[in-house]
Amino acid sequence: MSEIGLVIARYKRHALVESTPDKRHLCQFQSRTLNPVVGDQVSWLKDGKDTGTIRLINTRSTELRRINSKGRPETVAANLTQLVIVIAETPAPDWFLLDRYLAAAELEHLRATIIFNKLDLTETIPPTFYTYEKLGYPVSAVSAHKGTGLSAFSESMIGERNVVIGQSGVGKSSLINVLMGDNIQKVGQLSDKSNLGRHTTTTATLHRLSNGSELIDSPGVRDYAPYIGDIQKIQQGFRELLALSQNCRFSDCNHLAEPDCAIKAALVDGRITSKRYKSYKQLFELKESLKTYRS
Ligand code: GDP
Ligand code: ZN
Numbered sequence: 001m002s003e004i005g006l007v008i009a010r011y012k013r014h015a016l017v018e019s020t021p022d023k024r025h026l027c028q029f030q031s032r033t034l035n036p037v038v039g040d041q042v043s044w045l046k047d048g049k050d051t052g053t054i055r056l057i058n059t060r061s062t063e064l065r066r067i068n069s070k071g072r073p074e075t076v077a078a079n080l081t082q083l084v085i086v087i088a089e090t091p092a093p094d095w096f097l098l099d100r101y102l103a104a105a106e107l108e109h110l111r112a113t114i115i116f117n118k119l120d121l122t123e124t125i126p127p128t129f130y131t132y133e134k135l136g137y138p139v140s141a142v143s144a145h146k147g148t149g150l151s152a153f154s155e156s157m158i159g160e161r162n163v164v165i166g167q168s169g170v171g172k173s174s175l176i177n178v179l180m181g182d183n184i185q186k187v188g189q190l191s192d193k194s195n196l197g198r199h200t201t202t203t204a205t206l207h208r209l210s211n212g213s214e215l216i217d218s219p220g221v222r223d224y225a226p227y228i229g230d231i232q233k234i235q236q237g238f239r240e241l242l243a244l245s246q247n248c249r250f251s252d253c254n255h256l257a258e259p260d261c262a263i264k265a266a267l268v269d270g271r272i273t274s275k276r277y278k279s280y281k282q283l284f285e286l287k288e289s290l291k292t293y294r295s
């Protein structure tokens with residue numbers, strides 16, 4: 001009889017399925033078209049002491065998708081509720097990337113929180129960081145090395161299934177490590193015990209923090225662009241643009257060269273920053289350049 005479980009780690013051709021909090025099973029997939037990701041609720045069949053087969057994936061409430069190297073969408077995590085976007089003193093923040101992550105969060109109806117790491121290296125947080133706070137996104141500044149700001153940060157993850165994302169080198173692994181303490185290796189252990197070392201390269205892993213929050217570490221999204229489906233929806237990824245767009249003369253205004261555009265007017269008087277508008281335009285152009293691909 002099939003059981004219901006949660007995918008907590010994904011390997012190339014297998015997934016680790018948790019049936020109860022301390023029971024994990026290495027599962028293969030019943031068909032080639034089945035592509036479970038971390039966070040998926042699955043129906044699976046036990047076929048050994050620690051092994052099984054995934055038969056079905058339950059409908060996802062949310063998805064985080066990225067554009068893969070072929071320009072196609074690829075789901076990296078499912079049923080998540082919050083994106084934890086990490087930026088840092090170094091490497092210098094890529095604000096366009098941050099806006100793409102935020103747009104992905106808006107379009108998938110996920111909460112988003114922005115973390116500025118490596119506070120120990122600087123006394124001045126970039127002013128742009130605070131423009132996001134003004135937009136209503138929770139922001140906090142932390143240091144993984146010094147432990148500064150970590151309690152507020154971990155509180156912001158309570159009750160959420162979080163995915164930690166950001167440029168390579170900003171300190172995501174360091175932050176996950178300090179938050180996890182000694183628990184970090186737990187997920188990999190089953191594979192070692194089962195002598196299945198070849199499966200240990202995960203594409204994503206779900207960890208549980210002692211405060212009950214869930215944290216998905218997904219190396220795959222570190223350096224890639226989140227996928228945005230429909231070009232008409234790009235403005236929904238920018239909350240301040242969306243709010244003002246109702247005042248444009250044309251209901252299908254793209255806010256590029258149209259007359260009587262409320263966004264252009266807001267840009268002139270500073271209600272929309274030029275950085276955010278530039279990100280909107282860049283995302284529009286990126287999407288145009290990928291038009292040949294279908295979602
Ligand atoms: P990831 O690629 O985002 O996972 O980043 P890592 O966690 O691998 O960290 C990248 C580099 O930044 C490493 O050399 C870390 O030691 C360093 N790093 C991470 N957090 C901090 C921090 O709070 N302060 C300082 N000074 N360095 C940090
Ligand atoms: Zn407009």
